[in-house]
Amino acid sequence: MAAETGTPTTLTLKSNDDELFSVAESAAILSVTIRNMVEDGCAGGVIPLDNVDGKTLASVITYMNGISAIPADEEKKKSYRDKFLSDKDFETLADMVLAANYLNMSCLMDAVSAKIAQVMEKKSVGWVRRKFGIENDYTPEEEAAVKEEHKWTFEGVETDDDN
Amino acid sequence: MISSTLPLDIIIVILSMLPAATLVRFRCVCRSWKELIRDPVFIKEHMRNRASKGTRYLLHVKLEHSIDRTFRFLNDETFERSLEIRLPLELYWKSFSIVGSCNGLLCLTVAVDFGTTIYLCNPFVRTYKTINPPSEQSNVKFSLGFGYYDVTNDYKIVRIASVMDDDMDSTFQYKVVMASKIEVYSMMTNSWKSIEVDYFPWGWIERKSEALINNSIHWKAVYRSRDEDIAVILAFHMGKEVFYQIDQPDFEADGDDLMEHIGVFKGDLALFAFHLTDNYPWHEKCHLWVMKEYGVVSSWTKLYSIRVDGGVVSPIIFTNNDEIIYENGELELSVCRLDSNAVTPLGVDNQGYLSLVTYVDSLVMLNG
Numbered sequence: 001m002a003a004e005t006g007t008p009t010t011l012t013l014k015s016n017d018d019e020l021f022s023v024a025e026s027a028a029i030l031s032v033t034i035r036n037m038v039e040d041g042c043a044g045g046v047i048p049l050d051n052v053d054g055k056t057l058a059s060v061i062t063y064m065n066g067i068s069a070i071p072a073d074e075e076k077k078k079s080y081r082d083k084f085l086s087d088k089d090f091e092t093l094a095d096m097v098l099a100a101n102y103l104n105m106s107c108l109m110d111a112v113s114a115k116i117a118q119v120m121e122k123k124s125v126g127w128v129r130r131k132f133g134i135e136n137d138y139t140p141e142e143e144a145a146v147k148e149e150h151k152w153t154f155e156g157v158e159t160d161d162d163n
Numbered sequence: 164m165i166s167s168t169l170p171l172d173i174i175i176v177i178l179s180m181l182p183a184a185t186l187v188r189f190r191c192v193c194r195s196w197k198e199l200i201r202d203p204v205f206i207k208e209h210m211r212n213r214a215s216k217g218t219r220y221l222l223h224v225k226l227e228h229s230i231d232r233t234f235r236f237l238n239d240e241t242f243e244r245s246l247e248i249r250l251p252l253e254l255y256w257k258s259f260s261i262v263g264s265c266n267g268l269l270c271l272t273v274a275v276d277f278g279t280t281i282y283l284c285n286p287f288v289r290t291y292k293t294i295n296p297p298s299e300q301s302n303v304k305f306s307l308g309f310g311y312y313d314v315t316n317d318y319k320i321v322r323i324a325s326v327m328d329d330d331m332d333s334t335f336q337y338k339v340v341m342a343s344k345i346e347v348y349s350m351m352t353n354s355w356k357s358i359e360v361d362y363f364p365w366g367w368i369e370r371k372s373e374a375l376i377n378n379s380i381h382w383k384a385v386y387r388s389r390d391e392d393i394a395v396i397l398a399f400h401m402g403k404e405v406f407y408q409i410d411q412p413d414f415e416a417d418g419d420d421l422m423e424h425i426g427v428f429k430g431d432l433a434l435f436a437f438h439l440t441d442n443y444p445w446h447e448k449c450h451l452w453v454m455k456e457y458g459v460v461s462s463w464t465k466l467y468s469i470r471v472d473g474g475v476v477s478p479i480i481f482t483n484n485d486e487i488i489y490e491n492g493e494l495e496l497s498v499c500r501l502d503s504n505a506v507t508p509l510g511v512d513n514q515g516y517l518s519l520v521t522y523v524d525s526l527v528m529l530n531g
Binding site: 094097098101109113114116117120122125128129132133134135136137138143146147149150152153154157 | 168169173174176178180181182184185187188189190191192193196197216288
């Protein structure tokens with residue numbers, strides 16, 4: 001471990017599309033999944049991360065490096081997370097929440113989930129179905145009836161054509 | 164496109180962070196989302212999430228003598244108006260009093276009919292129901308309390324009836340005989356039941372409870388022994404369904420003519436000892452006492468002392484930012500910082516009769 005030897009240790013992570021990434025161990029162990037591998041001594045060579053693609057892993061590593069460079073200041077960490085996620089589209093966020101879940105990174109998981117919720121808040125039912133890949137299994141009559149029960153919740157919803 | 168569809172457990176995490184109104188709309192997405200959003204386990208998880216991370220509001224309702232029949236929600240830090248929700252039509256013409264607010268549910272009672280006509284209402288999902296207490300009683304005064312018992316995930320209303328004695332005593336106050344009947348409503352069973360108590364030495368019970376903490380409802384009350392009356396805090400545990408008493412701090416040394424207000428200050432049972440406007444000694448201070456360790460009388464600690472020019476007509480609520488909101492001598496709403504004693508107007512007109520309660524949106528009672 002870095003703290004014991006005094007020299008920073010670098011880990012090599014491999015995405016499921018065979019891209020290799022170098023990352024400081026101190027930043028990578030924000031992931032409990034990676035930390036467990038390190039503690040079990042499986043981190044000697046390349047750590048394969050079968051559930052994360054290269055694009056997403058690159059983004060997660062940017063986050064790992066960024067957040068671990070911030071000293072223990074929850075306000076600053078929060079503003080870093082907000083800024084980090086601010087320009088991400090829904091698809092990227094969805095990939096990141098899956099990666100954060102797989103890597104067991106609770107701080108990233110919470111932040112991305114909250115960001116997705118924030119993006120969804122004013123969206124239409126149609127938008128949600130498309131983005132989540134959900135098939136509408138209501139009959140038109142049933143859907144109309146469910147909608148009618150709480151019609152007012154459809155006020156102020158964004159129009160459906162924003163991709 | 165998403166490289167893989169999100170699994171249900173992640174979807175649940177995301178959905179549990181959404182406002183209640185958005186979730187009500189998303190019942191239309193598909194059958195399984197509709198089932199999820201009405202699932203009591205999900206509703207409980209959502210409620211916890213909103214309570215810890217979601218938006219908290221101060222609820223401001225203009226009551227009698229007002230045609231403005233909306234719930235107005237103020238941001239709990241800036242006190243800016245955040246949103247307004249119309250009252251359910253059925254409650255529109257009624258003048259009511261807020262008995263309590265808990266996890267997005269409001270317990271309301273019609274003001275002129277205090278304790279006789281009672282409603283539960285969730286303004287964020289716009290549902291309400293009438294809770295008819297079973298017994299009609301005359302010449303009684305009701306005290307009400309509303310709360311949540313987390314172990315059974317149940318909401319309860321307590322109604323204590325005290326018989327008014329027509330005879331006046333030597334101080335020309337109506338004598339209040341001991342409580343005559345205690346009834347408890349459970350939302351889970353949707354029914355009222357009577358609670359049998361052999362010994363109930365408390366009287367002058369505050370009409371509604373302002374303090375819900377530790378699975379118990381608290382009222383200001385008087386313990387009546389043969390020799391003397393002692394001001395205490397009466398508590399009702401919603402799980403055990405028993406009453407007990409908590410001694411007030413000894414604030415006699417704080418000054419004469421102090422009134423007490425019971426509330427919750429940052430998660431602790433609190434007592435605010437204040438001077439009423441009428442007999443306000445200008446040089447004296449008001450004091451906030453906090454019970455650091457619940458139920459331990461020796462843990463009462465005087466946390467703050469403030470001077471309120473003009474006195475207090477009624478303390479209303481403590482905020483989470485070391486403030487107290489109160490009605491001042493001009494019947495305006497003011498905010499006083501307890502640490503610096505800085506007083507500012509709340510910026511909300513105090514027309515008619517008003518209640519401020521903290522409120523978090525939830526899906527509770529979505530299914531009626």
